[in-house]
Amino acid sequence: MASEHATVLVVAEHRGGKLSAATAEAIAAAQQLAAPWQAAVHAVLLEGAAESGLAAQLARYQLAGVLAARHPALAEYTPEAYTQALQEIVSRRQPRAVLFAHSYQTRDFAPRLATRMARALFGDLTALRVEDGRLTVSRPMFQGRLAADLVVPGEAPAFLSVQIGAFRADRAALAAAPAPIAAEMVAPAAPAAAPEAPFQEAKQAVDLTQAAIIVSAGRGIKEAKNLDLIRALADALGGEVAASRPICDSGWLPMDRQVGSSGQTVAPKLYLAVGISGAIQHLVGMKSSRAIVAINKDREAPIFEIADYGVVGDLFEVVPALIEAVKAAKAGG
Amino acid sequence: MRILVCVKQVPAKDAPIKVAGDGAWIREDVAYETNEPDAYALEEALRQREAHGGEVVALTVGPARAAQVLREALAKGADRAIHVAGDDAHRLDSYAAAEAIARAIAGEKFDLIFTGLQSEDYGYGQTGVVLAELLGIAHATIIMQVQPAAGGVRVKRELENGYFQYLNLPLPAVLTIQSGINKLRYATLMGIKQAKSKPLATVALADLGVSPSLNRQSVAKLYVPVKTKKTELLEGPAKEVAAQLAARLKNDLRVI
Ligand SMILES: Cc1cc2nc3c(=O)[nH]c(=O)nc-3n(C[C@H](O)[C@H](O)[C@H](O)COP(=O)(O)OP(=O)(O)OC[C@H]3O[C@@H](n4cnc5c(N)ncnc54)[C@H](O)[C@@H]3O)c2cc1C
Numbered sequence: 016m017a018s019e020h021a022t023v024l025v026v027a028e029h030r031g032g033k034l035s036a037a038t039a040e041a042i043a044a045a046q047q048l049a050a051p052w053q054a055a056v057h058a059v060l061l062e063g064a065a066e067s068g069l070a071a072q073l074a075r076y077q078l079a080g081v082l083a084a085r086h087p088a089l090a091e092y093t094p095e096a097y098t099q100a101l102q103e104i105v106s107r108r109q110p111r112a113v114l115f116a117h118s119y120q121t122r123d124f125a126p127r128l129a130t131r132m133a134r135a136l137f138g139d140l141t142a143l144r145v146e147d148g149r150l151t152v153s154r155p156m157f158q159g160r161l162a163a164d165l166v167v168p169g170e171a172p173a174f175l176s177v178q179i180g181a182f183r184a185d186r187a188a189l190a191a192a193p194a195p196i197a198a199e200m201v202a203p204a205a206p207a208a209a210p211e212a213p214f215q216e217a218k219q220a221v222d223l224t225q226a227a228i229i230v231s232a233g234r235g236i237k238e239a240k241n242l243d244l245i246r247a248l249a250d251a252l253g254g255e256v257a258a259s260r261p262i263c264d265s266g267w268l269p270m271d272r273q274v275g276s277s278g279q280t281v282a283p284k285l286y287l288a289v290g291i292s293g294a295i296q297h298l299v300g301m302k303s304s305r306a307i308v309a310i311n312k313d314r315e316a317p318i319f320e321i322a323d324y325g326v327v328g329d330l331f332e333v334v335p336a337l338i339e340a341v342k343a344a345k346a347g348g
Numbered sequence: 349m350r351i352l353v354c355v356k357q358v359p360a361k362d363a364p365i366k367v368a369g370d371g372a373w374i375r376e377d378v379a380y381e382t383n384e385p386d387a388y389a390l391e392e393a394l395r396q397r398e399a400h401g402g403e404v405v406a407l408t409v410g411p412a413r414a415a416q417v418l419r420e421a422l423a424k425g426a427d428r429a430i431h432v433a434g435d436d437a438h439r440l441d442s443y444a445a446a447e448a449i450a451r452a453i454a455g456e457k458f459d460l461i462f463t464g465l466q467s468e469d470y471g472y473g474q475t476g477v478v479l480a481e482l483l484g485i486a487h488a489t490i491i492m493q494v495q496p497a498a499g500g501v502r503v504k505r506e507l508e509n510g511y512f513q514y515l516n517l518p519l520p521a522v523l524t525i526q527s528g529i530n531k532l533r534y535a536t537l538m539g540i541k542q543a544k545s546k547p548l549a550t551v552a553l554a555d556l557g558v559s560p561s562l563n564r565q566s567v568a569k570l571y572v573p574v575k576t577k578k579t580e581l582l583e584g585p586a587k588e589v590a591a592q593l594a595a596r597l598k599n600d601l602r603v604i
């Protein structure tokens with residue numbers, strides 16, 4: 016493929032009339048990938064028939080263009096319509112790579128799109144490297160305990176989705192003058208049934224986003240009654256109690272205490288993770304905390320990779336001792 | 349309803365994972381268990397059958413050791429099981445695994461196919477969606493509730509940040525099941541006994557024309573992630589590390 020014509024497409028994601036924060040991250044990744052290939056980056060926007068202003072928002076980035084595909088069947092996200100529309104666009108534009116943010120929505124349809132085009136989706140990527148023209152990507156495996164490098168086969172297009180938070184949104188280069196917006200014709204069939212409107216399960220009773228100190232329990236706590244230990248530590252520190260998903264799934268704490276991609280996103284002054292392994296879905300909800308302390312008996316637990324202080328030990332020994340030490344320190348000891 | 353449940357055998361959560369000599373896989377001398385969301389998928393299938401009748405079939409693609417997850421599924425109540433077996437069956441990517449599943453069930457008719465939403469080893473989160481595409485049927489991911497509805501099924505799908513959404517799908521369909529959708533049951537002694545007489549069919553992966561050579565993504569190198577943050581690790585007797593940590597909280601982080 017002639018490199019001067021090489022194209023990289025980046026698929027924008029939006030909900031409720033707003034671009035998702037991860038779209039800028041995907042644009043940053045696309046710009047980084049396009050540089051060594053000297054490829055032109057085009058953003059792809061799929062939306063309902065009406066002009067929404069989203070294309071103009073995308074045009075603020077340094078892009079060769081925004082391809083706005085508008086069709087009534089795209090008004091609500093469905094995997095069928097998105098797969099069909101993107102297949103049309105990719106077939107027509109012949110990009111070298113198609114980039115997505117590795118969101119729930121991308122996970123829902125991009126594997127289907129890639130399969131339909133006889134390719135794989137390389138997903139959850141934390142790094143993209145072009146060496147001697149070959150693209151190597153990195154992604155977590157074994158729940159983040161190991162990382163893997165994969166070589167992406169040369170035949171275009173490569174379908175790539177980047178892990179949320181792995182590329183910085185503020186690195187997405189902005190344009191001096193708005194990028195040109197072009198209408199892209201697509202004709203996806205209407206889906207069998209439209210999805211219903213998104214809703215929240217229950218009114219959030221606690222707003223963890225405002226907490227200055229959070230003590231968060233994971234499955235290492237073993238039993239519901241042991242949460243008393245976490246409550247005691249939170250009391251000693253004057254903080255809120257939170258948890259990883261399995262704790263809330265088990266009904267040991269209400270869902271509004273859950274931190275992570277399907278729970279709340281928090282950024283307290285101190286996040287103390289007790290018996291939490293550090294799966295990416297948990298990390299995305301707390302990694303912007305000012306300081307992270309982890310207590311875990313496994314010194315190779317991924318949580319230690321993002322912790323400022325890590326205590327390798329049995330929480331049932333460390334937490335009671337810590338409660339006493341905190342009380343003593345507060346008392347001026 | 350006839351429901352196929354795809355269950356994968358993965359290293360146990362607390363197994364010490366070490367990169368093997370070839371640098372592309374792990375050392376296999378670890379304990380194994382059923383992939384967590386797959387256990388929830390099986391439970392959901394059993395509950396659907398108990399409420400609405402039908403059949404639950406458990407299927408795994410894996411080496412000989414993987415038959416264990418099928419014996420457990422049978423003990424919990426699956427009616428029969430299919431083992432797609434091959435020595436290198438654990439080295440398939442999601443596309444090749446989906447091909448193996450699609451070919452193994454050719455000629456069977458299922459109303460629903462459940463997979464877990466993600467495997468704990470590869471973590472692709474794709475096999476169910478790819479399978480739906482190969483079979484040319486509908487799919488929905490990250491499912492937290494399944495209800496039969498007129499002409500199809502009504503499901504609750506999880507979205508980001510605590511949001512959900514209901515959607516209706518025609519049958520047949522593939523659903524990828526999220527952990528926590530239900531409460532898992534344990535196998536009873538009676539169940540374990542009955543499982544011995546339930547059909548467990550073995551199909552050779554090679555006879556289906558599937559091998560890792562079908563992979564569209566293969567792991568070139570597996571390694572311990574490089575730390576990007578400087579973590580101060582505190583180790584020692586609980587009392588001492590607690591005092592050290594309290595001092596850091598007070599003097600460095602100034603939170604107490
Ligand atoms: C689509 C999707 C969305 C998700 N959303 C979320 C989300 O919003 N939030 C979330 O948290 N997860 C979420 N998850 C689940 C996530 O992938 C992990 O499964 C989960 O975070 C693991 O929770 P955990 O760390 O408590 O448990 P585990 O991974 O089981 O870890 C337990 C830890 O405790 C340690 N431990 C055990 N005993 C002790 C002891 N005595 N002392 C000290 N340490 C001990 C172990 O070493 C281990 O590291 C989601 C998953 C998916 C696929």
Ligand SMILES: Nc1ncnc2c1ncn2[C@@H]1O[C@H](COP(=O)(O)O)[C@@H](O)[C@H]1O
Binds near residue numbers: 357437463
């Ligand atoms: N080898 C396999 N055997 C049976 N089911 C599998 C296999 N690989 C993947 N699956 C199913 O597909 C889901 C997603 O796997 P993955 O795409 O690897 O994240 C798992 O939760 C399983 O239900």
